[in-house]
Amino acid sequence: MRPVAPPLRTALTHALAALSRGVLLLLLILGATSLTSCRRARAVWHRHSALGRAQAAAAHRHIVRGRAHYLRYCALCHGSEGQGYAADHANALGNQDFLAIASSAFLRDAIANGRPGTTMSAWSRAHGGPLDPPVINDLVAYLRSRARRPFIDVGPRRSTGTAEAGARVWNDRCLNCHGTRGQGTGLATSVSNPVFLHAVRDGYLRHTITHGRPGTPMLAFASLGPAAIEDLIAFIRSSEHVPGPPPPPNYEPPPGLDRLIINPAGAAPAFTLREGRFVPAEQVARALEQNRKLVILDARATSDWSTNHIVGAMPFPFYSIEEMATRLPHDGTWILAYCACPHAASGHVVDELRRRNFPHTAVIDEGFPFWTAHNFPTAHAAIITTP
């Protein structure tokens, strides 16, 4: 091989050296920019994670508070873990197929406005209940936190069925549990309650009927076929009715316990208790008629007391026993409690009072629905009229 001429060799070496310097510079520049952008990215990430951490902590606090409120106000009927059916036909709020389609707005609405005509009270302060909006938000955050599956948007598609055809399927397959017009029974929730039907879209009904609520008595009815399911939705919509007076928001607030004793100058009533704890409603009505001395406590949420209560009864909600028990007479006066469940809330009140050494206590056996059905005397709170 012929050696390269010296001048040419020098030129080549120079060119190579220049090239490698260029590459080095390029690498340096690249390195520096990637280092700064990396640093910037890391700063952004830090900031975000600090924010993220703060947000997660705030959300966690909502959930913890919501859980405490849940145990105080809701577990009595819906069960401490949302398994449902602790009292009455209170549904499983922790059911995954329910949570997947129950939006936060739906939950908030159900808690605030309740289900008129059922034992699900209107819990908002606006209806005379005990809960302010932040507490309701905490409850919703807690319920939402129980969802393990992504939320399903059920979509706006309206039912294409007819109510007449739906009624036939209903009577055959649904009536036993949900009642003739979907008003609910001791076995299952209502499905035609106006507050419920205003809050849900047809897709919610379609999804529930098709997939059921596994783990509860509500089976999947996909096998009926899409046409029958559309007819059922139309039937449910056509059954909407107001089962009782919806609570107007402007009742006077519940009174204190100063007017507690009914007929303070009267003689003591003579009650014959069933199983040592239940007094028949009939005996209580008679005692009132004969002006006997007694105390009647309404164990339901205060909003229910406002709407309608046994005449002379004082609001003594099952979730506030601690504060109120100290105000009760300890002199052997009969103290009766009632609710609509018909024994869950009133039974809890009587248990708690007996634990605090009030032996002359009893549950009004058949509960408030029986009382009103028999036209025994009732009253409601005064309605505030603003001029």
Ligand code: HEC
């Ligand atoms: C005295 C019993 C009782 C208590 C206490 C109670 N509920 Fe209910 N709840 C029910 C019943 C019964 C139903 C079903 C009503 C019906 O038939 O439509 C219900 C329905 C609901 C629904 C609607 C479910 C649906 O699919 O339509 C929600 C949400 C709910 N309750 C949440 C709560 C929360 C939260 C609390 C506590 C603040 C609470 N409930 C306290 C008895 C109760």
Ligand code: HEC
């Ligand atoms: C064996 C009793 C039973 C039968 C039969 C039954 N259901 Fe249900 N259904 C239930 C129960 C219990 C629930 C509440 C389940 C829960 O805890 O979430 C329910 C819930 C529902 C809901 C949701 C209500 C709500 O508040 O979210 C709809 C809609 C419904 N059923 C429709 C139907 C239709 C339509 C049929 C007939 C094809 C039917 N069900 C048959 C027991 C039954």
